[in-house]
Amino acid sequence: MHKLLTDQPGQQMLLLGNEAITRGAVEAGVAFASTYPGTPSSEISLNLFQISRETDLYFEYSTNEKVALEVAAAAAVSGVRSMCMMKHVGVNVAADVLMTLAYIGVKGGLVILTADDPYMFSSQNEQDNRYYAKLSGLPMLEPSSVEEARSMMPYAFDLSEKLGEPVLFRTTTRVNHSTAAVTLGEMRPRQPRGDFVKDPFNFVCVPAVSRKLHVRLLENMEKAEKIAGTSEYNFTEGAGNQGIICNGVSYNYVSDAVTELGIADNTKILRIGFSHPLPQALIKDFLGGCEKVLVVEEGEPYMEEAVKAFAQEAGLTLPIRGKSADLFSRLYEFDPATVKKNIAAFFDVPYTPPVIPDLSDLPEIPQRPPTLCAGCSHRATFYAVKKAAEGMDVMHPSDIGCYTLGFLPPLSMADFVVCMGASAGTSGGFSKVTDKKVISFIGDSTFFHSGISGLINAVFNNHKFTLVILDNGTTAMTGHQPNPGVDMTKLNMDGFGRISIEAVVRAIGVRHVSVIRPYKVQKSIAAIKEALDYDGVSVVISQEPCSLYAKSLKELKPRAFYVTDRCKNHRTCLDELGCPAFYLKDDRVCIDPDLCIGCTVCVQICPENAIRPVKKTEG
Amino acid sequence: MDTKRLIIVAVGGQGNLLASKVIGEAALLSGVPVRMSEIHGMAQRGGVVESAIVFGDAKSTIISDGEADLLVGFEPAEALRALNKCNAATTVITNLSPLSPFTVAIGKGVYPRLSRIQELIRAKTEKLIAFDATALAREAGNVMAVNMVLLGAMTRTGILPLAADKVKEAIRTRTKKAFVEVNLKAFEMGFEAAEKGE
Numbered sequence: 001m002h003k004l005l006t007d008q009p010g011q012q013m014l015l016l017g018n019e020a021i022t023r024g025a026v027e028a029g030v031a032f033a034s035t036y037p038g039t040p041s042s043e044i045s046l047n048l049f050q051i052s053r054e055t056d057l058y059f060e061y062s063t064n065e066k067v068a069l070e071v072a073a074a075a076a077v078s079g080v081r082s083m084c085m086m087k088h089v090g091v092n093v094a095a096d097v098l099m100t101l102a103y104i105g106v107k108g109g110l111v112i113l114t115a116d117d118p119y120m121f122s123s124q125n126e127q128d129n130r131y132y133a134k135l136s137g138l139p140m141l142e143p144s145s146v147e148e149a150r151s152m153m154p155y156a157f158d159l160s161e162k163l164g165e166p167v168l169f170r171t172t173t174r175v176n177h178s179t180a181a182v183t184l185g186e187m188r189p190r191q192p193r194g195d196f197v198k199d200p201f202n203f204v205c206v207p208a209v210s211r212k213l214h215v216r217l218l219e220n221m222e223k224a225e226k227i228a229g230t231s232e233y234n235f236t237e238g239a240g241n242q243g244i245i246c247n248g249v250s251y252n253y254v255s256d257a258v259t260e261l262g263i264a265d266n267t268k269i270l271r272i273g274f275s276h277p278l279p280q281a282l283i284k285d286f287l288g289g290c291e292k293v294l295v296v297e298e299g300e301p302y303m304e305e306a307v308k309a310f311a312q313e314a315g316l317t318l319p320i321r322g323k324s325a326d327l328f329s330r331l332y333e334f335d336p337a338t339v340k341k342n343i344a345a346f347f348d349v350p351y352t353p354p355v356i357p358d359l360s361d362l363p364e365i366p367q368r369p370p371t372l373c374a375g376c377s378h379r380a381t382f383y384a385v386k387k388a389a390e391g392m393d394v395m396h397p398s399d400i401g402c403y404t405l406g407f408l409p410p411l412s413m414a415d416f417v418v419c420m421g422a423s424a425g426t427s428g429g430f431s432k433v434t435d436k437k438v439i440s441f442i443g444d445s446t447f448f449h450s451g452i453s454g455l456i457n458a459v460f461n462n463h464k465f466t467l468v469i470l471d472n473g474t475t476a477m478t479g480h481q482p483n484p485g486v487d488m489t490k491l492n493m494d495g496f497g498r499i500s501i502e503a504v505v506r507a508i509g510v511r512h513v514s515v516i517r518p519y520k521v522q523k524s525i526a527a528i529k530e531a532l533d534y535d536g537v538s539v540v541i542s543q544e545p546c547s548l549y550a551k552s553l554k555e556l557k558p559r560a561f562y563v564t565d566r567c568k569n570h571r572t573c574l575d576e577l578g579c580p581a582f583y584l585k586d587d588r589v590c591i592d593p594d595l596c597i598g599c600t601v602c603v604q605i606c607p608e609n610a611i612r613p614v615k616k617t618e619g
Numbered sequence: 620m621d622t623k624r625l626i627i628v629a630v631g632g633q634g635n636l637l638a639s640k641v642i643g644e645a646a647l648l649s650g651v652p653v654r655m656s657e658i659h660g661m662a663q664r665g666g667v668v669e670s671a672i673v674f675g676d677a678k679s680t681i682i683s684d685g686e687a688d689l690l691v692g693f694e695p696a697e698a699l700r701a702l703n704k705c706n707a708a709t710t711v712i713t714n715l716s717p718l719s720p721f722t723v724a725i726g727k728g729v730y731p732r733l734s735r736i737q738e739l740i741r742a743k744t745e746k747l748i749a750f751d752a753t754a755l756a757r758e759a760g761n762v763m764a765v766n767m768v769l770l771g772a773m774t775r776t777g778i779l780p781l782a783a784d785k786v787k788e789a790i791r792t793r794t795k796k797a798f799v800e801v802n803l804k805a806f807e808m809g810f811e812a813a814e815k816g817e
Binding site for chain 2: 144255575
């Protein structure tokens with residue numbers, strides 16, 4: 001049995017934040033869940049996926065976040081408790097549904113989880129999704145800890161049903177990927193079947209209906225604000241005339257700082273866990289008892305601006321500070337020492353920061369950037385593309401996935417990356433206004449996510465570029481989640497369809513389509529050259545399973561190679577491929593047999609034919 | 620109770636996260652409050668994986684520069700890179716078996732000498748415990764048990780509020796059954812090596 005199905009209320013379990021969130025949802029009786037994978041939210045999906053195989057919970061990996069929210073919305077308006085999770089930028093994709101779903105509302109609880117990523121550990125920006133709550137008019141909850149992430153989930157579902165609105169549940173990486181002891185709560189039964197009661201004047205958003213629904217949304221926001229005012233998740237701690245208002249993980253740093261600075265006697269903390277609508281009366285009351293207030297929040301001054309406005313309305317003139325050059329930054333994530341230092345500075349209390357040893361005499365330590373795996377098929381494709389385009393003035397729009405890492409030398413195969421699915425769209429633009437040869441990249445999952453529409457646009461508008469679809473048979477970057485092109489029978493799962501990328505591309509109207517196996521170097525180069533010669537949109541589908549995935553499916557039996565004495569140290573392998581299985585020993589290239597998977601790409605490009613398979617020893 | 624802060628740095632694939640999990644379970648068994656934080660995602664692809672583990676009543680799950688009580692490096696250059704987490708009172712444990720970053724192979728960096736790494740850490744912190752944990756893991760029966768060797772060493776320091784028997788119990792219940800014996804042996808070897816490696 002999945003550990004998160006343990007029906008023993010009161011038992012303590014060490015859980016990752018994302019497991020605690022999953023557990024909270026299961027305790028709430030969530031019966032329908034959908035997602036598009038994105039770090040730092042992915043483990044919630046993985047756990048719900050596993051749980052769905054043991055229970056009547058419905059779970060799906062959808063093609064993108066917009067579709068994920070659409071299917072979850074349908075379940076929720078039919079009265080089924082539903083959840084939809086995504087990373088922060090995923091909400092941008094889902095935003096179109098979100099804004100109007102707020103008007104329509106839900107019957108069964110719907111929790112939309114947005115996992116924000118301050119410091120961008122694995123993201124392209126660090127947008128603060130609290131503004132989505134403000135923009136859509138939906139209630140937002142923000143846990144501070146792993147323990148609270150669990151307890152807040154059932155509350156979120158109840159709140160959603162009470163208001164008849166989806167609830168936004170905002171986490172940050174530091175909650176998703178922290179681990180702590182969690183006390184299990186009671187499990188409520190799942191109700192996986194619902195019914196849709198026709199009511200077009202509340203569900204069909206034509207202008208006349210929406211005008212009325214917008215009124216209802218504003219009424220709901222008023223109700224939500226009243227609930228926020230008495231919610232157990234907005235609480236005051238301590239007493240005194242200096243105040244701190246904080247949310248999320250910042251509360252942890254504030255709480256530790258107040259203790260360690262010894263100012264607990266005259267400092268009170270207002271922790272906001274129900275952050276939209278902000279509890280206006282509660283905040284005004286808090287401000288009234290303070291001489292000065294510091295707002296401690298990662299990201300944007302979302303609370304700070306509101307708190308200042310509330311103070312103005314209440315006729316209060318106390319100093320309220322937060323983001324500024326001398327206090328908190330809008331950049332990156334907070335840490336305990338920074339919060340301590342700024343609290344000490346603002347309230348004028350002594351603080352001696354820990355003394356870090358003088359590190360000026362340290363030698364330069366070589367960087368260890370993330371890189372494409374040994375034998376990664378993307379590296380092989382990049383090499384073939386480079387060879388095919390030799391002598392041309394080329395640029396490479398790329399997309400979001402493992403292959404984005406190809407931007408690093410020696411491959412240097414990404415020149416413009418903005419968001420999921422944008423490589424085809426941006427390629428069209430570049431091809432219209434520059435004289436460069438445009439060769440762009442997109443992964444299989446990303447192609448289904450939103451790359452298709454860019455390609456359709458390119459065909460219709462007669463753009464001219466070559467799109468290379470890197471089809472490694474899985475969504476590799478986030479940990480091998482399925483996408484519509486994946487063969488689910490390999491996972492021993494039936495009842496799924498499978499979409500051929502080649503058939504889709506041809507159906508869109510791309511005239512020049514070729515399918516290559518990138519480990520076959522010369523054939524691949526030849527096919528890509530032909531594609532580059534085509535006057536219009538051409539597509540090359542490069543098919544080779546992700547080596548990690550193939551290993552996990554036991555489809556790949558690694559066969560190591562080694563460099564023989566014939567090597568004349570040209571280092572073509574190292575300089576042009578840069579596979580991490582290579583290393584230098586006494587200035588000679590060697591291959592680490594534990595890393596080499598035997599893709600043979602280096603074997604094929606070695607000018608001396610010096611790379612040979614390691615003979616298996618008997619026994 | 621007193622707050623103790625532990626940083627573990629490793630290269631993706633060295634078993635840092637499993638070691639952290641065992642520590643967390645041992646703390647749970649001991650009734651010691653514990654909060655941990657890890658880096659997932661992109662950093663795992665051959666990059667550095669860092670875990671922060673905070674014991675005691677603090678609410679934070681990460682550790683600021685200069686605030687670690689104990690730093691454990693599964694890889695020597697990574698131990699050196701993480702020195703900013705230390706102060707003059709910090710104890711450092713490092714494996715002495717290097718994993719050369721790929722950047723060295725392509726000529727974008729030079730791996731520092733092992734003797735220099737130890738000299739520098741020794742000069743800037745309270746105490747350095749350094750030994751070849753990879754060799755011990757191999758001796759214990761599985762080169763992958765380097766995390767268990769280092770777990771033994773960190774338990775031996777007595778800095779963490781965890782008794783050896785609780786850590787061993789966590790190894791028994793939280794690591795794969797087939798590896799439990801090797802893991803326990805590796806733990807013992809690391810525990811002993813920590814005395815000699817000072």
